[in-house]
Amino acid sequence: MSAVAAWVRRHPVLGFFVVFAIFPWVVPYKSLATQVLIYGLFALGFNLLYGYTGLLSFGAAAYWGLGAYGTGIALAKLKVTSLWLALGAGLAAAVVGGAVFGFFCLRRRGIYFAMLTLAFAQLLYFVGFHLADWTGGDDGLRGIAVPAVVLPGLRIPLDRSVVFYYFALVLVGLAVAALRRILDSPFGTVLQAIRENSDRAAACGYDISRIKHLSFVFSALFCGLAGSLDALRLTVVPIESLHWSTSGQVVIMTLLGGAGTFFGPFVGAGTFLVLEDLVSARTESWPLVIGLVFMAFVLFLPKGIWGTLTGNSAAPK
Amino acid sequence: MPEISLAALAAQVFTGLVLGGIFVLLAIGLSLIFGLMTVVNFSHGALYMLGAYFGYVLLTHTGSFTVALVLAPLLVGALGLAVERVLIRPLYGRSPDDPLLLTFGLSLVVVETARLIWGKIGLTLDPPRALGGAVNLGFTYFPTYRLFVIAVTAVVLLALWLFLEKTNVGLLIRAASRDPLMVRALGFDVGRVWFIVFGIGTGLAGLAGILAGPMRGAYAEMGVTIIIESFVVVVVGGTGSLVGAVVSGLLIGQVVGLTTFFVPKLAEIIVFIFMAVVLLLRPSGLFGEAGLLE
Numbered sequence: 001m002s003a004v005a006a007w008v009r010r011h012p013v014l015g016f017f018v019v020f021a022i023f024p025w026v027v028p029y030k031s032l033a034t035q036v037l038i039y040g041l042f043a044l045g046f047n048l049l050y051g052y053t054g055l056l057s058f059g060a061a062a063y064w065g066l067g068a069y070g071t072g073i074a075l076a077k078l079k080v081t082s083l084w085l086a087l088g089a090g091l092a093a094a095v096v097g098g099a100v101f102g103f104f105c106l107r108r109r110g111i112y113f114a115m116l117t118l119a120f121a122q123l124l125y126f127v128g129f130h131l132a133d134w135t136g137g138d139d140g141l142r143g144i145a146v147p148a149v150v151l152p153g154l155r156i157p158l159d160r161s162v163v164f165y166y167f168a169l170v171l172v173g174l175a176v177a178a179l180r181r182i183l184d185s186p187f188g189t190v191l192q193a194i195r196e197n198s199d200r201a202a203a204c205g206y207d208i209s210r211i212k213h214l215s216f217v218f219s220a221l222f223c224g225l226a227g228s229l230d231a232l233r234l235t236v237v238p239i240e241s242l243h244w245s246t247s248g249q250v251v252i253m254t255l256l257g258g259a260g261t262f263f264g265p266f267v268g269a270g271t272f273l274v275l276e277d278l279v280s281a282r283t284e285s286w287p288l289v290i291g292l293v294f295m296a297f298v299l300f301l302p303k304g305i306w307g308t309l310t311g312n313s314a315a316p317k
Numbered sequence: 318m319p320e321i322s323l324a325a326l327a328a329q330v331f332t333g334l335v336l337g338g339i340f341v342l343l344a345i346g347l348s349l350i351f352g353l354m355t356v357v358n359f360s361h362g363a364l365y366m367l368g369a370y371f372g373y374v375l376l377t378h379t380g381s382f383t384v385a386l387v388l389a390p391l392l393v394g395a396l397g398l399a400v401e402r403v404l405i406r407p408l409y410g411r412s413p414d415d416p417l418l419l420t421f422g423l424s425l426v427v428v429e430t431a432r433l434i435w436g437k438i439g440l441t442l443d444p445p446r447a448l449g450g451a452v453n454l455g456f457t458y459f460p461t462y463r464l465f466v467i468a469v470t471a472v473v474l475l476a477l478w479l480f481l482e483k484t485n486v487g488l489l490i491r492a493a494s495r496d497p498l499m500v501r502a503l504g505f506d507v508g509r510v511w512f513i514v515f516g517i518g519t520g521l522a523g524l525a526g527i528l529a530g531p532m533r534g535a536y537a538e539m540g541v542t543i544i545i546e547s548f549v550v551v552v553v554g555g556t557g558s559l560v561g562a563v564v565s566g567l568l569i570g571q572v573v574g575l576t577t578f579f580v581p582k583l584a585e586i587i588v589f590i591f592m593a594v595v596l597l598l599r600p601s602g603l604f605g606e607a608g609l610l611e
Contacts, residue, residue: 107600108596115548119588120589130586255418294421
């Protein structure tokens with residue numbers, strides 16, 4: 001196990017593609033694989049902000065929801081026929097939302113940041129709830145017709161779940177490669193410097209509020225792409241997409257896998273979803289179980305599964 | 318016609334005052350705990366909910382609202398003490414994010430446990446007969462129980478102020494919030510101060526819960542929305558400022574009350590818009606000093 005982990009750590013992007021190319025064939029059913037992929041990307045976006053920049057957000061649902069509604073409204077209400085345009089609409093919504101809310105949330109430091117992200121996500125939840133003409137309100141946004149993937153000389157319908165999985169794999173893989181690129185850049189190094197000691201990073205002459213804001217927007221972008229893909233997967237956007245419990249879910253997933261580790265988010269998403277599947281089949285009290293598991297992780301295993309397995313101690317201080 | 322709407326408006330101001338009182342009780346507990354221990358207690362809303370349920374159980378078993386009103390906050394506070402000792406204490410010295418994460422997990426557990434014990438459907442708490450009905454305030458009739466809530470909140474706040482300002486323990490708490498290291502160097506057990514403060518803060522959440530019970534009923538999710546609104550109250554009030562928490566709680570109570578009256582559709586959203594405006598104009602909150610405790 002640790003030999004595989006070591007190889008994956010050395011070749012992260014290649015490792016990601018190899019593991020997830022086989023993944024649907026080893027899990028009990030393929031829709032679980034798609035969920036792990038999409039929620040893993042969601043957690044990856046959250047992890048960029050928390051694990052690498054040291055900013056704990058309790059409002060990631062806002063950007064996931066903006067991505068989902070952006071894509072969903074483009075397809076169901078505006079009758080957009082291009083998949084790329086619909087995805088672009090979701091990403092644009094998430095990025096604009098991230099830029100605006102990030103500006104407000106970053107006006108306060110430390111623990112207040114967490115409260116503010118939660119509050120702004122809640123604001124968006126109520127807005128989504130009341131704008132029922134656009135969002136479907138409590139009933140969720142229905143009637144999303146997923147267009148085929150159109151590339152020059154190529155047209156691939158996404159109606160089969162295996163095809164959709166590999167379509168999602170390509171996009172998520174690109175996001176993973178992009179994150180690796182961001183983290184390896186000087187910008188990524190400054191992010192981690194801010195996590196370790198933001199005062200010292202500021203003293204080194206970095207404009208840390210601008211860099212934090214940029215990190216916030218990148219994080220929103222990844223979360224938004226995940227939300228967009230989930231809208232395509234479900235062909236419906238439930239109002240819960242914007243609910244605080246969705247933000248909580250991604251916090252739990254990331255910490256289970258290991259905050260500040262590159263693959264922790266995917267490991268965490270997988271663990272969470274498999275556990276949810278097993279537990280929900282036996283009892284209705286899933287939140288009780290995951291709550292206890294999560295508390296145990298915070299107390300005894302703060303590095304998470306992947307962080308412990310790889311000995312990576314980059315957990316935020 | 319104008320007189321009627323004026324009376325209705327006045328009644329709404331009182332309703333806002335009641336809501337503000339509940340906000341203040343919750344926010345002051347959060348602020349007290351945060352100011353002293355830099356712990357954000359995410360489970361505060363869940364403990365508020367337990368206050369209402371404990372009140373329900375005590376009320377049905379003893380038949381006395383007074384007993385419920387006194388015992389429910391004490392029980393919640395006792396639970397708070399246990400939480401501090403068993404769950405929060407191991408996290409001192411780690412990132413302030415960790416207690417927040419832990420109490421988030423705890424809130425999931427507590428809410429789900431409440432759902433298992435008391436069911437998914439909300440319960441109703443009857444106010445005592447002496448506090449039923451309405452009082453003629455001259456310009457409008459107002460439910461007696463709500464006036465009682467305002468009175469209790471005022472008395473508790475006064476008592477808390479006297480405790481913090483006039484007693485030795487209060488002095489120690491204020492000193493420990495300013496400079497815990499120095500207090501420890503002077504030979505006091507800061508850990509014990511934190512323990513006591515966590516108990517007081519969570520007890521106040523329990524009190525808010527039992528007070529809200531007869532107005533809103535008791536249900537497992539009742540703490541979720543209000544904890545987020547209480548966070549807003551704390552942020553608006555200013556960093557670690559108890560006066561800020563009181564002023565901002567009452568202010569937001571009025572803002573919500575009046576918005577419910579004039580633009581009901583905006584009632585749920587106005588809190589957050591208000592917060593955004595304050596953040597723009599005064600980033601450190603109404604009574605906050607920039608950079609303190611952040």
